[in-house]
Structure formats: structure tokens, C-alpha cells
Amino acid sequence: MTNILVTGGAGYIGSHACKALAAAGYTPVTYDNLSTGWAEAVKFGPFEQGDLTDRDRLDQVFAAYNPAAIMHFAALSQVGESMQLPELYWHNNVAGSLTLLQAAAQAGCLNFVFSSTCATYGDQDNVVLDEDCAQHPINAYGKSKRAIEDMLRDFETAHGIRHVVFRYFNVAGADPDAEVGEFHQPETHLVPLLLDAAQGKRDALTIFGTDYDTPDGTCIRDYVHVCDLVDAHVLGLGWLEVGKGSRVFKLGTGSGFSVREVIAHAGAVTGRDVPVVEGPRRPGDCTKLVSGSTRAEAELGWTPKRSTMDCMIADAWRWQKSGHYSA
Ligand code: UDP
Known part of the structure; x- marks a missing residue:
């Protein structure tokens, strides 16, 4: 081996x-x-x-x-x-x-x-x-x-x-078999924070900035x-x-999702209300980071299979409900 x-x-x-x-x-x-x-x-x-x-x-x-x-x-x-x-x-x-x-x-x-x-x-x-x-x-x-x-x-x-x-x-997202997944202590990333908030494991998610130059005022990322x-x-x-x-x-997938759009998908996939509050910008955040993966697809033959927002949230949700590592 x-x-x-x-x-x-x-x-x-x-x-x-x-x-x-x-x-x-x-x-x-x-x-x-x-x-x-x-x-x-x-x-x-x-x-x-x-x-x-x-x-x-x-x-x-x-x-x-x-x-x-x-x-x-x-x-x-x-x-x-x-x-x-x-x-x-x-x-x-x-x-x-x-x-x-x-x-x-x-x-x-x-x-x-x-x-x-x-x-x-x-x-x-x-x-x-x-x-x-x-x-x-x-x-x-x-x-x-x-x-x-x-x-x-x-x-x-x-x-x-x-x-x-x-x-x-x-x-x-997470391994669809939920053998491994995302677990940071403390957690700072948007999707796991939203899913914790949806489960009532934490208070409302704070949206970091609503005055960016984007259609809904929140940062856009490619997931x-x-x-x-x-x-x-x-x-x-x-x-x-x-x-x-x-x-x-x-x-990247070439599709950008604003923070508010990710929140909406998390609510739809989990069927839960995700509590959010609006807060100030986080220092160091870029307004928009979106791109594709033309070179990886052409030269490596890479094809993303699970990278829709709903699939990422569903896999992360399965993992977050099925248990974490011991903190
Ligand atoms: N974000 C947010 N509230 C949070 C955590 C993240 O509004 O509690 C936003 C953050 O400002 C960024 C996006 O969600 O626009 C993704 O942030 P994350 O920390 O997940 O990843 P990063 O873009 O920093 O790699």
C-alpha cells in the first residue's frame, strides 16, 4: 500500500x-x-x-x-x-x-x-x-x-x-455516511452555525454586515x-x-450565495426556523468571492457531484444530528 x-x-x-x-x-x-x-x-x-x-x-x-x-x-x-x-x-x-x-x-x-x-x-x-x-x-x-x-x-x-x-x-457539507463531518470548537463557519441555531443549540446567528455592495447587502461566497x-x-x-x-x-462551483440566501436554504432544508440577527461587518471579510473550476474540470477531469447548496446543507444536517466528536 x-x-x-x-x-x-x-x-x-x-x-x-x-x-x-x-x-x-x-x-x-x-x-x-x-x-x-x-x-x-x-x-x-x-x-x-x-x-x-x-x-x-x-x-x-x-x-x-x-x-x-x-x-x-x-x-x-x-x-x-x-x-x-x-x-x-x-x-x-x-x-x-x-x-x-x-x-x-x-x-x-x-x-x-x-x-x-x-x-x-x-x-x-x-x-x-x-x-x-x-x-x-x-x-x-x-x-x-x-x-x-x-x-x-x-x-x-x-x-x-x-x-x-x-x-x-x-x-x-459532510460525508453522506456521517462517519466524519465538520466540528470546530469554537465553531465560526456559516453553515454549521446555522444548523446549530436551527437545532436550538445556540442563540441566533449574527449576520456579519448587511451594508455590502451586493443585491441583499450581505457577503457572497462560492460553496x-x-x-x-x-x-x-x-x-x-x-x-x-x-x-x-x-x-x-x-x-469553486461558479455560483455565489449571499449569507441571506444560505440562511434561506438552511431553513428550507431543515424545515426549521433559523433565528438570525443583523450585526456589524467582520474585519477581513471580502464582499464577494465567486469563481468556477474550469481548469480543474478540463485538466483533472474533476466533476462536482454534491455541491448544490441543498445537498451540502442536507449532508451537514445529517452529520450534525447524528453526533459529534467529544468536545
Ligand atoms: N458569516 C456570518 N455570520 C457568522 C459566520 C459567518 O454572517 O456567524 C458570514 C461571513 O461574514 C462570510 C460568510 O458567512 O460572509 C462565510 O463565512 P465563513 O466564516 O463560513 O467562511 P469564510 O468566508 O470566512 O471562509
Whole structure:
């Protein structure tokens, strides 16, 4: 069996990636410090607890498993937090990824799939966001991911690390079998917050800003189902395995949903009233982030299968009702 090192494999997207890798015949080896992930989410392969900035621990894990490739998900990912505590993002995301790349280069593990973000684009009105357009992140989270993309290019030149970079738009939904799902503590993301509010597990959801320059005044985002997203990663791994060159792919559906539209879908799918209140803008939020995935569809053969808003909410709802990891 081929081992793939999955950093952040105990987290939301990483745990779904492990399931997809196992289904495709790989052995996913999770490397995670459990700062935001859950040991119970590691169900599809071995678990090695460790921090990205711990070079000795990384060296041990590379020596023990001799992975053929790395899927790098481990990161702090909250826009708001990154504005208040940027040092966490530069340390964990940037310094951590640097340590990981150094360990990978030394171990001769030269295939790298990287989980990046459309937050690297920033707020670019009237610009078609494609893989080659300029990146102007407006928050420390986006800046940290852009720095890692730069680092990957340098590590390819110097050390031959070929990479596939996926710039995600917003991710939602859960494994339809509800074996793994989204569970952050504290939760900050729109869909799980709405579903918690629909279940009465929390007070009303606060809409962050109603005065944006959009038809209903709330921010617009492009949402992709987590299972479709991780399918793209398995295709990206195959891309590297057959010797193709480094490539950036963005993953979105091309359909934008405002916060109010997501709230309406959550009410319709759950059949519950979702209590909401209107609040001020959240620092660091872009007005609109929407794009498609033309390149991923054409070159990787990626086809999103579950990325309608109603399917994402229904899968997330099933998972949220069927139980969480222990907090
Ligand atoms: N949002 C909101 N209230 C919340 C959480 C999120 O209005 O309690 C909005 C947020 O401002 C953004 C959208 O929902 O416009 C998606 O935010 P999320 O944090 O889920 O993802 P992000 O876009 O930051 O990656």
C-alpha cells in the first residue's frame, strides 16, 4: 500500500481526504497536533500526533512511513482570528509549512498537494478570478497561504518538490455516511452555525454586515461540498504520480450565495426556523468571492457531484444530528 502523509488529517477537510484516499487504495497517515482536530476523526489509517513546527517529530514520521506524497491541510484558518493574532498564522501556517517542506526535501518526498485558499485573491471587484490572476490577500490568513504558495515554487526550483495547489472557495457539507463531518470548537463557519441555531443549540446567528455592495447587502461566497473537494485532491495526487508538472487549480462551483440566501436554504432544508440577527461587518471579510473550476474540470477531469447548496446543507444536517466528536 502507498502511504500518503496527511497533515491535518484529524480536521474537517483532512478527515474527509483520508476517507477518499483509503477508498482509492492509499494508506492515509494522519499527522495532526489536535489543536483544532479530533482523534476520533482519524478512522482510515494510522495517527501520528505532532506539530508542524516540530522537525524531529516530522523526521521520525517520514522515516517510519516513507510516504510517497504529502497532502498538507494542517493550518489555522479563521479570517477574523488572523486579523487579531496574525503571529499565530505566520508561526503555525508559514513557519510550520517551512519545517514540513524542509523535512520532506530531506526525506526525498517530492510530491506535494497543498490546501490553499481563494482568500489569497483578496477583494478584487470586476476581476475574473482565475489561477493566473494577481493575488492581493487582505487578511493574515490569506497572506499566510500565499506565502506558502511562494515557498513551494522556491522549493521546487531548489529541491524538486512538485506540487498541486488547490485554492478553495468556501467548503461545506459532510460525508453522506456521517462517519466524519465538520466540528470546530469554537465553531465560526456559516453553515454549521446555522444548523446549530436551527437545532436550538445556540442563540441566533449574527449576520456579519448587511451594508455590502451586493443585491441583499450581505457577503457572497462560492460553496463546494467537502467530498467533491477531496475528490479533487485525489485527482491531484494522480496528476503528480504520472509525472505532470506543478499546477494551481481553484475549486469553486461558479455560483455565489449571499449569507441571506444560505440562511434561506438552511431553513428550507431543515424545515426549521433559523433565528438570525443583523450585526456589524467582520474585519477581513471580502464582499464577494465567486469563481468556477474550469481548469480543474478540463485538466483533472474533476466533476462536482454534491455541491448544490441543498445537498451540502442536507449532508451537514445529517452529520450534525447524528453526533459529534467529544468536545
Ligand atoms: N458569516 C456570518 N455570520 C457568522 C459566520 C459567518 O454572517 O456567524 C458570514 C461571513 O461574514 C462570510 C460568510 O458567512 O460572509 C462565510 O463565512 P465563513 O466564516 O463560513 O467562511 P469564510 O468566508 O470566512 O471562509
